[in-house]
Amino acid sequence: ILIAGNVAVAASNLHLPKLRACLGMQVVACAASILSIILNFTKMGESLNTCWYHMYDSNDDNNTSSYLEICHEIEMIHSHFFAGGVVIQATLLAISATLAAYCCKVVNCCGPPPKMPVITVQSPPDQQREE
Numbered sequence: 001i002l003i004a005g006n007v008a009v010a011a012s013n014l015h016l017p018k019l020r021a022c023l024g025m026q027v028v029a030c031a032a033s034i035l036s037i038i039l040n041f042t043k044m045g046e047s048l049n050t051c052w053y054h055m056y057d058s059n060d061d062n063n064t065s066s067y068l069e070i071c072h073e074i075e076m077i078h079s080h081f082f083a084g085g086v087v088i089q090a091t092l093l094a095i096s097a098t099l100a101a102y103c104c105k106v107v108n109c110c111g112p113p114p115k116m117p118v119i120t121v122q123s124p125p126d127q128q129r130e131e
Contacts, residue, residue, distance in 0.1 A: 001092055004029035008099050019107050026100035033093035037086055044082035 004025035011018035 001029045001032055001096065004096060004099075008103075011103070014106065016107065019103050023100060023103035023107055026096045026103060029096040030093060030100060033089050033096060036089045037093070040082050040085045040089060044079055044086075 004022075007018070007022045007025045011022040
C-alpha cells in the first residue's frame with residue numbers, strides 16, 4: 001500500500017506509463033486491504049473465549065473475580081485495537097479504490113474513449129517580409 005501511494009504521487013504529472021503503473025498498484029493495494037480486513041476480523045475473534053476458560057479454573061472467588069475483570073478489560077482493549085485496524089484498512093481500501101478508478105478513467109482502459117469533437121484552428125502561414 002505504501003508503494004502504491006508512492007507510485008500515485010509519482011503519477012501526478014499524468015505520464016501514461018506511470019498512470020498505468022499506478023492503476024496496477026492500486027488494484028494490488030485494494031486486494032491487500034481486503035485481505036488485511038479479513039485477517040483483522042479473524043484475529044479479533046480469536047481472543048473472545050480466553051476469559052471463559054479461566055473462570056472455572058480456580059477455587060478462590062476473590063482472585064478469580066479480579067482476574068476475570070482484568071481479562072475482560074484486556075479483551076476490550078484487544079477488540080478496540082483490532083477494530084481501529086479495520087477502520088484504517090477500510091479507509092485505505094476506499095482511497096485505493098478511488099485512485100484506481102481515477103487512473104482507469106485517465107488511462108481510458110475501462111471503457112470506450114470519449115467521442116468529443118476536436119476543433120482545430122488553422123492559421124495562415126506567416127508571410128515573410130522581403131527587405
